[in-house]
């Protein structure tokens with residue numbers, strides 16, 4: 001079945017003060033997601049690079065009393081009730097998991113990734129992700145009685161530009177019946193697609209993206225990596241799709257290992273582009289909802305103008321909920337694909 005990747009170009013005309021007030025034309029492209037119809041805009045800022053930002057002072061100051069650093073983590077973070085998790089906290093490798101002081105739902109925790117207070121995006125080894133994901137899965141396994149009823153969500157807000165109040169790398173992990181508007185829309189639209197066509201949208205989508213080879217990045221044994229046609233991030237979202245999988249519990253050790261390898265390489269590439277902050281989210285279904293395939297979405301975040309702390313979420317994004325991209329997903333996919341080909345282990 002053919003999917004529609006709809007675009008429309010619009011052109012604004014003005015007299016340009018930087019070209020002696022000559023007539024200038026600037027094109028903006030509108031795009032619509034082939035499943036949900038969610039729209040977004042692509043501005044053609046050719047060659048855009050994130051502006052350099054110096055976080056050295058922030059990293060040093062925040063490291064002095066960080067509750068997630070090894071000297072403090074067992075003294076300053078909460079413990080689970082003995083009848084919930086008798087150990088108090090869960091540990092796997094360097095990862096330590098404990099209740100979230102600012103819970104999102106009944107069962108809500110944080111998982112510190114590593115002992116080191118700060119890491120650049122090019123400095124996250126696969127082992128850190130394997131251990132932290134395994135720790136999160138153990139927690140969800142303990143608190144979710146029936147995965148057909150509850151969503152197990154894992155997210156990462158890294159560095160303040162992504163909404164984190166702590167520099168020290170940590171995941172949020174929680175169980176909920178309300179997975180949020182974005183995932184709700186994906187689930188209901190893919191369910192409608194299944195009802196109307198008898199087919200799984202994500203199977204058609206992955207096949208079409210591989211065939212087009214415009215946003216396709218990498219195919220691993222258990223996942224397909226690509227950029228999103230209508231990205232949430234100004235710099236293009238990278239998505240990993242896990243064919244035939246619905247929940248975090250469907251990922252065994254070898255899949256987590258493989259995912260961590262590619263994730264580490266993708267983050268390395270982002271770090272080399274000057275990216276210092278990101279949001280990451282696992283987008284699962286509930287057990288048995290086979291119209292959906294499990295996904296991992298990585299959205300780079302940045303200050304558009306760090307010298308005035310200009311964020312990447314103006315009214316258009318936060319209130320009209322319209323994505324605004326300043327690098328094309330096709331361009332990003334091409335560069336990332338070339339990088340992964342030369343990256344050992346990806």
Ligand SMILES: [Zn+2]
Pocket residue numbers: 063066067068069116117118168
């Ligand atoms: Zn720390």
